[in-house]
Amino acid sequence: MKVKAGSVKIKLVNAVFMLIGVLLLSSCGKVSNDSVLTKGIIYCSEGSPSTFNPQLDTSFITIDATSKQLYNRLMDFDPTNFDKIPALARSWHMTKNGKLITFYLRKDVSFHQTDYFTPTRNMNADDVIFSFNRIIDESNPFYQSVAGKFPFFQSIKFSELVEDIEKINEYTIRFRLTQPQSSFLTNLAAPFGVILSKEYADTLLAQGRDLTELDSKPIGTGPFKYREYRSGSLIRYVKHENYWRFDVQIEQLLFNISPGNTSRLTKLLTHECDVIAYPIAMQEIASRKDLVLEEVTSFNVAFLAFNTQVPPFDNPLVRKAVAHAIDKKAIISAVYYDQAEVADSLLPKASWAYSKNTNTIEHSQEKAKLLLADAGLADGFTLDIWAGSIQRAYNPNALKMAKLIKADLARIGIEVNIITFEWSTFLKKLAKGEHQSVLIGWSADHPDPDNFFSPPLSCASLATGSNRAMWCNEEFDQLLKQSLATNDTTIRKKLYKQAQQILAEEIPLLPIAYAKRAQAKVAEIEGNILTPFGGISFENVNKKALQ
Amino acid sequence: MARENIYQEEEFPSPIRQLWYTFKNTPVAIIAFSCYLFLVFFSVFGSFITPHDIVENNLDKLLLPPAWNDDGDVSYLLGTDDLGRDMLSRLIHGTSLTFGLSFVVVFFALAIGGIIGSISAINRGIKASFLNHFLDVILSIPSLLLAIVIVAILGPGLGNVLWAIALVSIPQFVHVTHNAIKEEQKKGYVLIPILDGASETRVLITSIYPNIIDKVIIQATLAQSAAILDIAALGFLGLGAPIPMPEWGSMLANSLDLFYIAPWTSYLPGLAILLTVIVTNLVGEGLRHSLKIQKD
C-alpha cells in the first residue's frame, strides 16, 4: 500500500516536470510567422467606453473607441485643411437661405454582419433618417430607450433646429431647418453624427429584444465590427470584410484598456501594445529605435472650472483672485514638460476665431490678495479642487497640476484639498455639480469655434451636465446664437470676441494650457492613427511583417 | 559591583531583562536594534532635521538625480522629485508616517488585543469558544483584504488606514496573550498567589504578565513589520496617505510615472520600506532567537 502511494507520487512529480520541460522548450521557438499575431493590432487605451454609440456620449474615450472604428458619418474632415469631404454622402447641397440641405448618398455601403445581426440590404436613406430621427423624435422607441440623452445634440439644440428630415428617394434625403445655422454641416461631420442601421433597429423591435442593444451591440458601416467587450479589460473588433472604402489590412483590432500611464508605457516598451494613447516619458520613447512618437496639434484646452453656483465661487471676485494667483508658466514646464502653450482664452490659437487682445489675467499674488480682501475673505478659506486620475489629451497629469495650484493658492492664504475619483465616478459626480472647482478641459469635436463655447458653457449644456462651471449667462448665450445664425466669418469673429470678453470678466473657468496630443507606437505599425478631430482611426493602419 | 558578586545566587533578573542579556550578545540583532532606534529617532525628530521643505515646490530643481550622478547637486543628496522636492527630506519625514505610525498602530492593537486576550483567558466555556472561533475567522481573512474593506467603509485617508490596520492587527495579540496566559496558568508558580488568596486579576497582573511580555513583544515586532507593509501597500494603492504627504508607499505610487525618466524616485522609497521592514524583522528574529537560547 505504502509503496504504491509512493510510486503514484513519483509519477505525478514526473508528469509535472515533463509539462514544465515541454513548455520551456517550446518557448524557445519563434512566434513571428503566426498570422494571428501579425494580422492584429493591440491599442492600449486609457479607459472604458461608456457606450458603443457616440451619439450617446461626448467623452473622448468613447469617441476613440467607437466613432471611426465602427461607424461612418455623412461627411468627414480633411486632415490638412479641416474642410468637409464626402463620406457616406457622395455630395450635398445647401440652399441659399441655408434652411434646406440635401444629401446624395452612396449606394455601395454595407452594414456589419455579426452573430447577432445579418443585414439583407445596403445602406439607404431610411438608415440615415432613422439615425437622426431617433434624436429628434420623442415618440421613437429608440429615443425612449436612452431616455432622450444625446448630450452633443442636446448642447447644439439639434431637435429645435431640425424641422424634419425628408426622404426624396432611396438614396437622397433632405434636412429642413427652422433657421440657418453656420455650424450645422460641421456638426454632422463631427464624430457624433454616425449612421446606424434601421434594419437592425427593426429587428430588435420585431424580436422583442432589449432596445439598448442598438447601442451596446453596435452595427455600423465602419472598417471594423464589434466582436466582444469585457468591461474594464478589452474590446475586440474584427475586420469588416465588405468595407465600402477599401480593403482593411488588419484582421483584428484590440483595445486593451489600461488606465495607468506607467503600465501603458511598460507595455509599449515590451511591445505588448502596438500603439498606446497618451504616452508619458516621451524623451525615452523618442530615443528608442523600435518606437515612434507622433504628435498632432489638437484643438483642446485645459482649464480650472469654478462651480459658480456654490460659495465661494459664486462670487466673481474670488474667481478672479484665484485666477491671478495661479502661475500658468510653471504648470506648462512642470506638467507638460513644455509640450503646451499658456492658454489665455478658451479658444485655441489655431482657431480662426481666436482674437489676441482679449484682456488676459496676469500672474500676481498682490492683486489676488487685494481681490480676496474685497471679497471679504482676506483670512483665507479652505477649497476643494477635483482632479481626474487619468491622463487626458489636454492634461497629462491633473493631480500634479492640482499640487502646483495648491502651492500657488497657499501663498494667498487658501488651503486646498485635492480630491480625486475613478474616472467614470468622477464624471458622474461632476455632472451632478458636487464639486467646488475642477481641473478638466475640452477637446474639440470639430473645427467650428462654437464647439468651444456651446458644449462647455451654454445654458443648454447646464441641463445636460457637461457645463463644469455650472454657469449660465444670457448675454453670452445670445452672442453664441447670433454667431450661429450667420455664415459671415467676420461677423462671427466679432461676436466670438465679445463672448470671450464676457468670459474674461466673469471667469466661470480659468483656461490654463493648450496641449498637443501625442501617441506612441512600435515601428512596425504603418499609417496615420491620430486625426486632429474626432479621435483616432485605424482604417488606414497596417502592421509590417517582422524581420 | 562587589555586592552583585556576593549575592549572585540571589539575583533573579526579570524575563525581559534575561532576554536583553542574551539579545545583546547577538551581533546582528544588536546592529538591527541600533538601526531601529535610529528609525525611532527619525520618526520623532525627522521634521526638525530635514534639510529642505517637504511640501514646497522648487521648480528650478525638477528631477535632479542623486548627488553621485554627474548632474547631481550635493545639497540634494538623493536628488529631487518631479516637483523639485528634496528626496532625502521627504524620505526622512516619511519615516514618521510609515514607520512611526506603524509603531503607534501596533501599540494600540497590542493594548486592546492584550486586554481582550486576558479576559478570554480568564473566562471559560461558551464565551471563550465563541471568541476563539471568531478570531479564527478573522485570522483567516487576508489582512489586507480586511483593511481594504474597512477603508472602503470609512473612506480613503491615512487616519482611516491606521484604524483599519490597528483593527486587523488586534486578533493576533488576542491569540498570543490568550495562549500565553493559558500556558502560564498551568505552571506551578501561579498556584502560590492563588493559595494566598489573591484575586484572579491580581495574579494576572503581578505574576503572569511579567512572564509573558517577551512573547508579546516578539509578536509586536512581527505585527509591526506587517503593519509597515500594509500602510505602504495601501498608500501605494492610493487608499492611504493623501497626495502631498511623503508616506513611502504613496511616494512610490506617485513616482511610478517617472519610473523611466527618474528611476531614483521609485527606487528610494522602495528601498526605505525594504530596509525598515528588514530591521524590524531582524529585531524580532533576534528576540525570538534569544528566547529560544534561554529556554535551552
Added chain:
Amino acid sequence: MLNFTIRRLNLLFFTLLMLSIVSFSLSYFFPGDALVNLSGEINADQQRTEQLVELYNMDKSVFHQYTAYIGQIFSGNFGISMSSQVPISDELHTFLPATIELCLAALFIALIFGVPLGFIAAIFHNKPLDKIILTFAMVGYSIPVFWFALILILLFSITLSWFPSSGQLNLLFEIEQVTGFKFIDILLSDSEYQAQALKDAFMHIVLPAIAVATAPMTIFIRLARTSMLDVLESNYIKAAKAKGLSQAHIIYHHGIRNSLVGIVRLIGLHFANLVTVAMIAEVIFNWQGAGSWLIESIFARDYTAIQGGLIALASFTFFINILADFLYAALNPLERHKKHGA
C-alpha cells in the same frame, strides 16, 4: 475521521455564517442606502425599487432582511455592480478563477522551491549555506511586493524581454471563456493556435507567480527548516543513526516525509497571506483577477462589488484552509483522533 470531518464542517459553517453576517451588515455600514448597496441597482425606478424591497425583505426586521440576503446569495444573486451594472456573479465568474490560478501557481512555486531550500538549510544547520538561505528568506519576507514586482518587470520584461509584463494571455488569441481558468479554457478551445496560446499563457503567469510566491516561499523555507530540525532531533532519528543508517538515507526516508506532514498543516494558515500579496500583484501585472477588481471597486465606490469580492475571496481562503486541514489529517493519523482541534 468522522468526528474530525464534523468538527471541520462545523467550523466552516460557523465561518461562513460570520462572514455572511459581516457582509450583510456592510450594506448598512457603507454610505448610502442599504437597499442600493445590497442590490447595486442605482438607477432603479419606483416599481423596481418596490420589487427589490420585496426581494430583500427591506420592510421587515433586520433578521428577515438577513435571511432574505442569504437566500439571494445561495441562489447566486450577489446583486449587480454599481459601476458597470453587470451581475456580480458574472464578474466573479470571470475574475475569481484568474486569482485562483495565480494563487495556485504561486503556491506551487513557493512549495517546490521553499520546502527543499528549508530542508537544505536544516541539513546544513549553522553552516554558511544555512546562513545564506536564511538571509535570502529574511530579504524575501521583508520586500514590499509592489516594489519587487516593478523590479521584476524592469529586469525580465523590459531589459531582457524574456516575459511579458501584464495580462494573462496575448489578447490577439481569442479564447472563449468557459471556466474562467485560462489554461483550462485554452485546452477546451478548438482553435488552431492552441499550443501557442498555451505557451503564451504560461509565459504570462511566470512573473506574477514569482512575485506572489516570494513572501510565502520564505515562510515555507523557515517552516521546513524548523520542521526538519525538530525531526532530526527526535528520538527515532537518533535511533536510526544509532542503527548506523547513512545520513542521506535517514533524511530521505524519515526526515523529509515526517517534516512534510507538519508543513502541510501550515499551508492553510499562510494561504491568507498569499492571497493578500496576490491582490497587490494583480494590480501591478494587470492581472484581471478578483483582487484588482476589488481594489478598482473601492475607487469606484462600488459597494455591491466590494461585498461580493469580500465573500468570494474570504470563502476561497477558508476552503483552502479546510482542504489543507483534511490533507493533514489524511497524512497524519494522530490528528484524526484528537479530541480538540487546534
